[in-house]
Amino acid sequence: MNIELQKLWKNIEKKLNHIENPRKESLYILKLFLGIDEKDLLLNKKIYLSLNDLKELYRITNKRNQYIPLAYLFQKKEFYSMEFYVNPDVLIPRPETEQLVDLFLKIIKNKKNLSCLDIGTGSGCIPISILYYSDNIKYFLAIDISKKAIEVANKNKKTLLNKDKQQLLEIQQLDFIHDIKTISNKEFDFIVSNPPYVLPDEYKQLDKELFYEPEIALIVNNPYDFYYKFFKNCLDILHKSGSIILESSPTLIPLQIKIIKELGYKAHEVYKDYQNLDRFLVIKK
Numbered sequence: 001m002n003i004e005l006q007k008l009w010k011n012i013e014k015k016l017n018h019i020e021n022p023r024k025e026s027l028y029i030l031k032l033f034l035g036i037d038e039k040d041l042l043l044n045k046k047i048y049l050s051l052n053d054l055k056e057l058y059r060i061t062n063k064r065n066q067y068i069p070l071a072y073l074f075q076k077k078e079f080y081s082m083e084f085y086v087n088p089d090v091l092i093p094r095p096e097t098e099q100l101v102d103l104f105l106k107i108i109k110n111k112k113n114l115s116c117l118d119i120g121t122g123s124g125c126i127p128i129s130i131l132y133y134s135d136n137i138k139y140f141l142a143i144d145i146s147k148k149a150i151e152v153a154n155k156n157k158k159t160l161l162n163k164d165k166q167q168l169l170e171i172q173q174l175d176f177i178h179d180i181k182t183i184s185n186k187e188f189d190f191i192v193s194n195p196p197y198v199l200p201d202e203y204k205q206l207d208k209e210l211f212y213e214p215e216i217a218l219i220v221n222n223p224y225d226f227y228y229k230f231f232k233n234c235l236d237i238l239h240k241s242g243s244i245i246l247e248s249s250p251t252l253i254p255l256q257i258k259i260i261k262e263l264g265y266k267a268h269e270v271y272k273d274y275q276n277l278d279r280f281l282v283i284k285k
Helices: 005-015 022-034 038-042 051-064 070-074 095-108 125-133 147-160 208-212 223-237 253-263
Strands: 002-004 046-048 077-079 082-084 114-119 137-144 169-173 188-193 238-247 267-272 278-284
Touching (some): 005 046, 005 051, 022 051, 022 070, 051 070, 082 125, 082 147, 095 125, 095 188, 095 238, 095 278, 125 137, 125 147, 137 147, 147 169, 223 238, 253 267, 253 278
Parallel strands (some): 114 137, 137 169, 188 238
Antiparallel strands (some): 238 278, 267 278
């Protein structure tokens, strides 16, 4: 059936009655679903849609009206100019983590033959982006506690990296806090991580759509215990001149600095995000 895009746009907008900016959201849904640009909508072009297509479009709209993230509904998210496959088993990659990748690439720019580790890899967006844009790495291990997250990361690895780069990335299911025996014989030049850094009280205040993302990747219940074990385990596998590059929060960075001083790390630097908030911690062994 031939449908006027303006009429379809208005119908989608009306259905998004729980969403803060329904006009903007409806535009985005149509652009993703139909593969059109904003000009097509503004010119009120007509488009052919089958009945099944229309039903699927309204199904997605209704799900979005329940605050389910669009990245999960369309199973994709752009990150570092690449399109990553995502589902509810992994966090949706965010601009702050793009900044983490920026920082990592800047720090390793003049280094060669690096051995690196990503802790809590999720979709694999961090190591895949770093390997895609850098030739300075000889080996990258990405680990996650979740078997389903590992499946997502492996899918993105095969889709987004060429075969030569794929060979440099090993993806492994591992609980870093409680069991690092299988990697304890390796020494890494750099460890990068976007670990859980939302406190339980903070979690209750988050946007509703974040409640669809995996809690294990967001919430840290006992931050001192968690980060003490985290940084202690990093000490065991970091090269003597190695560094950790961490995404965190303004709330937790002071505690993390206290812990790394207790453990005897040599130095640290704090970097801010786009909102001028303390967000990244670079720690030298």
